[in-house]
Amino acid sequence: MPSDKFQKNDADRAHLWIRRMWNNAADSYRETAELMFSQLVDDQIALAAVQPGDRLLDVGCGTGLLAERVATRHADTTVLAVDPSERMIEHAQSRLESYPHAEARVARAEELPVEDASVDILTASLSLMFMIDKTAGAAELARVLKSGGRIVASVWTGEETSDLVRFRAILRSFVPPPPMDGLGAGALADPSLLLAPLADHGVTTETTTRDYSYRFPNLDTMWDALVTPTSGHLEPETIAAMHRAVVEQMWPEPDQPRDFRNRAILITGRKR
């Protein structure tokens, strides 16, 4: 049930915008971008402390990296991975096809295709900031957790501490704004927007922060991984202006390597 402040038409446009963005990004995400998050994914799997027989739901699974790692390491766990992007789900399905106890399906956090109180562990790696209605989304995450069920999630901090968020903010200054406020990589830099409604639905949480670093050999490599796949509709002059701004503000020697440093907020929680 969406919260009152969201009009259905606005929400539909925002869903479409997000699905398109991630469909366009999916192939390069599988090739390069997900490598940036490999350690973060492993840290979340460690926090999940999966037990034999657990039913794990991975929300916003992207290309299925976390789900595949869990399926490989825990043959006795049932894994369902969901994501609203059809192209992401194609990648996740191809990764999971050899695991009879794992599957991937198109769905979003706000409408999960599972019964009430049926999930032991819900993971959501870097995905919940793209929920359009964080309040309704939190209620849905809580709905599917069993009593005693756990959540492990990650979101980025703001532009001061996360290069990815800063980078996206620079790019956004050249394009029309998203169809709604509060969407994008830094949208849960204040995690209370998610944690308060989770608490209202009986999920108590704790947070910790951790820094992650990924070295790109030069700006062009990063550009091909993170910008080119989603910028096909932009004028060449706009792309050139974005490139100049990133050089000026973040990468003064574009032929040289640069570490992208990102601070994640790791969220762990339990349903009463």
Ligand SMILES: C[S@@+](CC[C@H](N)C(=O)[O-])C[C@H]1O[C@@H](n2cnc3c(N)ncnc32)[C@H](O)[C@@H]1O
């Ligand atoms: C940065 S990627 C993270 C993918 C993967 N979890 C990982 O850690 O590599 C963000 C993902 O969130 C998904 N997403 C966007 N809106 C969502 C929503 N409302 N519910 C669930 N996932 C969503 C996107 O389609 C995308 O695959």
